[in-house]
Amino acid sequence: RKEVEQDPGPFNVPEGATVAFNCTYSNSASQSFFWYRQDCRKEPKLLMSVYSSGNEDGRFTAQLNRASQYISLLIRDSKLSDSATYLCVVSDGGATNKLIFGTGTLLAVQP
Amino acid sequence: DGGITQSPKYLFRKEGQNVTLSCEQNLNHDAMYWYRQDPGQGLRLIYYSQIVNDFQKGDIAEGYSVSREKKESFPLTVTSAQKNPTAFYLCASKPPKGPSSGNTIYFGEGSWLTVV
16 A cells, blocks of 8 residues: 555646545554645645644645544635646654655646 | 755766766755655655765665765765666755744755656
């Protein structure tokens, strides 16, 4: 089983749609969780951290379910500029807290 | 402006040659990382360094070498022993632990290496 698993997509959605991405992780000792956004042929950039209580940043909402080892990202009112690959990132739970990256979910928002 | 600078952005290497990718940061971060990204795969950790003059192998260190002689600099050498070096290479750094930094890492713009 992969340490971090994501549906690769692509998710093709119309502008204005709500879309949700899911991610599962295998290490119950993981303590830090993030969503990164990566545009084509660019470096990943931090979108948001994910907290146990859930957190929201504008149109983006992240949820964490530690019992099920599951993370989600909800994007409301999708914009064309949201088209990108979304990477689920989890710490390895070790002493150095290295980050493990999922393979990403591709989102294409259509006009 | 503070940031992480990688160079060169594009590099072509002949088989059997060693090449070095530069990574410089002026963020005063202690920890630095090198990742490799291949199409359809997640980022894989090559090497990391938590402090000057110290570095550790990541998951795919074979065929690579690094040095950390200065806090600001963490160059990666792709040696001829790396059989499939064509990839997108990303350098990253992490701020010191603090109330607002979490465990977040920040990336440079990446270097594209192609073997010809």
